[in-house]
Amino acid sequence: MPSPDPDDVADRAPGLAADGATDRATDLDPDLRAEALAALRELVGRDDAEFHDGQFEAIEALVAGRRRALVVQRTGWGKSAVYFVATLLLRRRGGGPTILVSPLLALMRDQVAAAERAGVRAVSINSANAHEWQEVLARLDADEVDVLLVSPERLNNPSFREQQLPSLVRRLGMLVVDEAHCISDWGHDFRPDYRRLRDLIAEIPAGVPVLATTATANSRVVADVAEQLGTDVLTIRGPLARSSLRLGVLRLPDSTGRLAWLIDHLDDLPGSGIVYALTVSAAVDTARVLRERGHDVRAYTGQTDPDEREESEGLLKRNEVKALIATSALGMGFDKPDLGFVVHLGAPLSPVAYYQQVGRAGRASENADVLLLPGREDPAIWHYFATASMPDEERARRVIDELSDVPLSTPALEARVDIRRTPLELLLKVLDVDGAVRRVQGGWVATGEPWSYDAERYRRIAEEREAEQRHMLEYEQTDGCRMAFLQRSLDDDTAAPCGRCDRCAGAWYPGEVDADAAAAAASALDRVGVPIEPRRAWPTGADRLGVPVKGRIPAGEQAGEGRALARLTDLGWGSTLRELFAPNAPDAPLPPRVLDACVRVLAEWGWAERPVAVASVPSRSHPQLVGSLARGLAEVGRLPYLGELAPVDGGPTGGPGGNSAFRLAGVWNRFSADGLDVPVGGVLLVDDLADSRWTLTVAARELRRSGATDVLPFALALRG
Template sequence: MTAGAAERASVRERAEEVLRRLAGEHAKLREDQWRAIEALTVDRRRVLCVQRTGWGKSAVYFVATALLRADGSTGPTVIVSPLLALMRNQVDAAARAGIRARTINSANLDEWSEIEQEIRSGTVDVLLISPERLNNPDFRDNVLPGLAHSTGLLVVDEAHCVSDWGHDFRPDYRRLRTFLSGLPGRTPVLATTATANARVTADVADQLGDDALVLRGSLDRDSLRLAVLRLSDPAHRLAWLADHLERLPGSGIIYTLTVAGATETTEFLRSRGFPVASYTGQVEDAERRVAEQDLLDNKIKALVATSALGMGFDKPDLGFVVHLGAPNSPIAYYQQVGRAGRAVEHAEVVLLPGPEDAAIWRYFASLAFPPEDQVRSVLAQLTAERPLSTQALEPLVDLRRNRLELMLKVLDVDGAVRRIRGGWLSTGEPWTYDTARLRRVAEARTAEQQTMIEYAVTATCRMEFLRRCLDDPDAAPCGRCDNCAEPLFDAEVSAGSLAAAEAFLGRPGVEVAPKKLWPPGMSAIGISLKGKISPVEQIEPGRAVGRLSDLGWGARLRTVVGPESSDAPVPAQLAAAVVEVLKAWARGADAWQQRPVGVVAVGSRRHPQLVHSLAEHIATVGRLPLLGALSPAGGGEETFRGNSAQRVRALHDAFTVSPDLAAAIEAHPGPLLLIDDLVDSGWTMTLAGRSLRRSGATAILPLALATSS
């Protein structure tokens, strides 16, 4: 039966009341907000909202939840949400509307049983879950069926993640198709996103069903003033921040492309007296929570963050977003800058791109879905009877853990494997490697990168440019950006800040932690190494000039030891930096206990001149004998792919100490410097050092030009 006008008017009045509890006494529903709420609560339809950040998408599902729960006829709203920060903000927002929200995620394991009981008893109004939870075996088999049957409203937040055309595709989101198919008829569904172009919008709407209502609004953000400043190198970019951070309004976010970049930027700005905090995927959850709250409370000027701080972080008065390095997609960029200016008249958005951005994009692109031969090798290891955990699979295939897990999730969605308690099983279903689709997605990603380069140099309106990337039909010049109006900032930096930044970034030296445990599961591939590495075979903590991802040394190191670098003698600047690293190592608080007595090189097939010249230079400067080189038989050296188990498999008995080298070690008892160009997985140094220790070296001190992480 179709609801009449009087009933709809009554529902809208009650919706406005809930909104005022949620957002304040003067809040009023936007017309499309009401259209979405009406479709969900009165017509029980499926709705896709593509609306700008700050538009009020969360208000739609909280108001709809309150209305649906008011008569007691529906179960809880289930919100599939991608990030813990988003969940925490939504739980707090729900409480303001009188809605009891709970969340099941990796940070509250001890509460799961209690929450599941509350769901069954009907006392939970909103349950927030991560997409990964949908395929947790216990949750999928024991909780999800009943939850799907009782769900009053399903919300898919950040719905662009459902589409592999979206800038942040996540295979776990694809499992929502199964959840959707299990919902009772006329269960309303809301999908929301601020970053979907026409192709992604059509894809998501198609997954919702033919009758989905699509509400797409203008993506203009009239509080944002966009600008791009092209500075010559990382030191100038850090110096610009030091000179201008105080001028940026309120508190904000400084995005970097890498964890190392975030760490370095935080340390530098703190050295210049700014209260800032780092926020990356390598920061502990408790520390991230404190950092989030400090930003919300304006106790710090900025969070220096990777994309780990992205979707859903809600600080309405965020005054600025600065990017040190460009994201690889204008759509991702629009999403990140959209964190700012939600409840302030003006917010500043500044992009500081660098020539190294493209190299970082290429690295992350290399971690995409593996080639077919690697996928088939994984499928060949799985059976339909005996599950294998990811950890058990790792020694059997040449894929690193994160990439293996991502691949298994995609295969699960495709129906080729199934996750159960204890690991993964083969379903036996035929599976085809979709080369054409993967090529199209890769081509789309490359096109997005090129578009981001064009954004940085365009002379047209920047906001219009971004809106057109999102297929906003109303895109028009904003009148505010640095191309439409007088630029607010210039590229000038002070001599003092530049000198400080150059000195900071020019400091060579990072520690290389030694391996202490053998990879698990080595016995499955016939290698009897397990548990702790024996102390008499271990190497010591080592040093490198820097990381390939460093702001300061990264670009210089990538040209010398990166995947596309040519072989040549060590450059003078790097040779001098190595000497500085050695000096600091000898004098530091964690200095070696005894001065090295000799130098041994790791024989390199990729960079023989580089490694040999480096070893010769160190021996000459340190007045130490160059005892020789240690090369792996068969040629396994550090690569830019492969997991630890496979590296140990290739190298565990590959290093043979020649009689001449053994005699030299015997003639020079004491610690040896072991020289290589790059530490990637760390196993070359570990196993080469192990061979030297077994030949009588009392300690091995690893020294490399670079480390990959």
């Protein structure tokens, strides 16, 4: 959570309600409030600091009553002050260390720094500091740690779960679950690993206090989390209005218009801030274009190197960059109290998720600007994210059937089930929480416990996700106060007009875009050409599927580096390609403007040797599209078109998705170049969509074995 600076704890927002709060614990320790207030003032470094309404009630419940509490308060209210002060007081009374479950590395770094300023000895165990684990465990054994921060994933690490966690639970002074909405199926950021906390809470001895905190929970999530905490839970909820935020929504015709607006107006926004994008490629592309136009920005995504992410966070906190162009990887708990603005290129999938992200701004300032620039493609992206965490029954049973009481590693399991690594790992987590599988040293095992697919539960979750998406569109179109709309989305019955948003006070942002900025955006998004990296090694487990290969692909059978016009997720040509590859789009010859763009890719390629011929991959879904592209490139380049490789035994099997071994098995020995007059030299190999790259790899291998000295793959689109 954010460090509790003076603005976080000064009593600036009266009227906070403590639902169910009582004074029953006060008599147990009449001096508790004075002691807690002194700790708070030491924490924030201000002698005049006072508690927010609800802060002391939570501390009192934890320290004097040893109760379980759920705190739902706006970002910046000072939830971290509650658990740091409670930890100090519990430790003075002989309590053991606090375990703080925290979801993000960036959040952990901020929490450790805040604890140090408060005199709280805090350490973390996470994937980024494995080299420090032994030292951390030694300090725990010596009782030199007040707060241990762990990720929810760490709780299911076999060695941690079996060797360290039992002793920690026996000595536990308090358990804190940060961003507790992640526990709930109904929360906007549900995570399977968080559901294990219910089991951990059930193991905690009576009398050990438990605190759950969040800024983004509606009544349904609050009830779900409170139920998981146990009985006699004190729930403290306050109003969620953020008086410093000035909200607005600006509709622009397309991604070019949105990027042009940023080019033209980014420097007009106050201070430094965050520009959120929905996809990794959108964040990277936007950052690149803005830098080219002289803006000091950096990209920040889940694929960014951890050290670079930490460096970028520091630059933003010190106002040494104008903005980070980020995905949701920069989200919960990022601590910059004076963040001046948040802009969204495309909308999050619910008003609740939107409230969580915009809550990063204006925590310690009177004014901060929040602007949403929605896109037509938003619903398609929402659909993917809304369903990603829900298991498919057939896939789940396939995984369970492949496991036994002998541990199987994730890569080995991946070679047995046709599921890619990332969705497989997510599915295993869900099945682990359901009790069907268990992670142990060496991999995964089946528990043997009966498992049934809860179709009704997943149907209800899907319906809720769809309702949230409709609600987000209503936020964009509302005629009423935008802040009040967000409050009502979180079931805050204190919602009232804010007097500041574009609906209350009129548009505060410029709607026009300078012609030069529009031209620069159009030029940047017209950029073409994305490398297709060649496969260099066969996938593990291919031999189990009847493909007799392993290890490195022989150099004489490899494809060269290829090119695609663009990624499907790109801001520029991606939108055109998404229309061409839409599920209901008819197969037709390639539009001339797209062919012209492909010719530009070839012109800018910079290959060592020009190809001497063109061939194509037989396409099941887009034969006219691929054929017209291959013939068009051959004609423009004045190269012979050899034709398409012949499909063998019906051609490739399988579809998009799936893991490498299965994708390779689906195309192995399914192409033949016997009918083609393959020349000595390089061959340009044309396909429609590059996904796993195994189709291009196997087709290139066939051409190399038929005499081509090089094969240069070319695809219209690269997935991802």
